[in-house]
Amino acid sequence: MRAVIIEKFGGPETLKAATVPDPKPSTGEVLVRVRACALNHLDLFVRDGIPAYKIALPHILGCDVAGEIEDIGAGVVGFKKGDRVAVSPGRSCGRCDFCLSGLDNQCKEYGIIGAQAGPGGYAELLRVPQDYLLPLPSTLSFEEGASYPLTFLTAWHMLMTLGRCGPASTVLVLGAGSGVGVAAIQIAKLAGAFVIATSTSEEKLDRALKLGADAGIHSPPQDIVKSTHKLTGGRMADIAVEHVGPAVFDAVIKSLKPGGRLVTCGSTTGPDVSLDMRYLFSRQLQILGSKMGTQAEMREVARLVAAGRVKPVVDKVFPLTEARQAHEYLALKKQFGKVVLKVG
Numbered sequence: 001m002r003a004v005i006i007e008k009f010g011g012p013e014t015l016k017a018a019t020v021p022d023p024k025p026s027t028g029e030v031l032v033r034v035r036a037c038a039l040n041h042l043d044l045f046v047r048d049g050i051p052a053y054k055i056a057l058p059h060i061l062g063c064d065v066a067g068e069i070e071d072i073g074a075g076v077v078g079f080k081k082g083d084r085v086a087v088s089p090g091r092s093c094g095r096c097d098f099c100l101s102g103l104d105n106q107c108k109e110y111g112i113i114g115a116q117a118g119p120g121g122y123a124e125l126l127r128v129p130q131d132y133l134l135p136l137p138s139t140l141s142f143e144e145g146a147s148y149p150l151t152f153l154t155a156w157h158m159l160m161t162l163g164r165c166g167p168a169s170t171v172l173v174l175g176a177g178s179g180v181g182v183a184a185i186q187i188a189k190l191a192g193a194f195v196i197a198t199s200t201s202e203e204k205l206d207r208a209l210k211l212g213a214d215a216g217i218h219s220p221p222q223d224i225v226k227s228t229h230k231l232t233g234g235r236m237a238d239i240a241v242e243h244v245g246p247a248v249f250d251a252v253i254k255s256l257k258p259g260g261r262l263v264t265c266g267s268t269t270g271p272d273v274s275l276d277m278r279y280l281f282s283r284q285l286q287i288l289g290s291k292m293g294t295q296a297e298m299r300e301v302a303r304l305v306a307a308g309r310v311k312p313v314v315d316k317v318f319p320l321t322e323a324r325q326a327h328e329y330l331a332l333k334k335q336f337g338k339v340v341l342k343v344g
C-alpha cells in the first residue's frame, strides 16, 4: 500500500512517500481502507520526536481516521465490508483496574494510534480492532468523519465529565480556532451554556461566533480578565477549557468565579506556569488535567456527530502526497478547524 512514513525524527522534510506491505486483519479486527486522516498537533510532536514515547521507526503518523471496511477478520460481528466508519484513536490494555472501571484513558498503557499505539492513518489501509469502530453515516463526508474523534472526545471529557458543564454555566474557551476549541464551543452550546471564545485572530473569532459562541475576546490586544468581567457582569466564568499554557494561565485563573474549574489538555506555549496560590484556595478553584476521554464517551460523541447535533469543521484538505505541506500549514496555526489528508 501507499503510505507516508517517517524513518527518523525531525522537521516536515522527514515525511516521505513509500510503499509498505499491506496489513492483514487478525481475529476481531477489520481492515479499513483509509479515505481521510485529520492532522493533530500531536502529529508534529511525534514527528519531531517525543523522548517519553517509544516509537519504532519507520513509523506511520495519523490519529484521526475515517474510511470504509475493506476486509473482515475472524470473529468480527456487527460490521461488514463496505461499511463507512471513523476510528476511535485511543488504545488501552483492557485488563487493569482503570480499564475495568471504564476509565481506560487513565490506563498506564494508554496510547493513541499514529503515536505510541502503532501505525496511523497516513496510509491506504489500517488494521482496527472492532471495538474501536464508530459508524459513519452517509450524511458526513470522510473528511468530516476524520475531523471529530480526537478533538470532540477531548472537549467532551473536559467540559461534560470534568467541567460539569450545564445550562447555567459560563464557559471560557481559549484558542477558539483550534480543533478542541471548535469542538468545545459546540458542546458547551449543546449543554446550554453561555460561551465566551478567545482568539488572537479577529477572523477566527467571527467564525467562533458563527459556530455558536455568545461572545468573543480578541486577545491580545484585549485583556482576558477585564473582558470576562465585562461580559459576565462581574460574575466571571465557571469553566475554562484550556490548552495554551503559560501565555494565558494567570489570566485564566483570574477569570474564574469562586469554585470555578480550569480544565487543561495541553500547553502549547510551554510547560511551566506560575500560580498565585492565594487565588487557588481563597476562591476554591479547581485545576483539572485532562487526556482524551473514555471509550464510552467516544461512543456518545460519535452518536452526537452522527445525529448532526455537533458538526466537525474542516479547514483545509491536502492529498496524502502533500503531507509535508499539510504539516507546514498546521504549524502556522492559521487554521479554523481541522487540516485533513485525503487518502483514498
Ligand SMILES: [Zn+2]
Pocket (backbone or CB within 6 Å): 092, 093, 094, 095, 096, 097, 098, 099, 100, 104, 107, 108, 109
Ligand atoms: Zn489498562
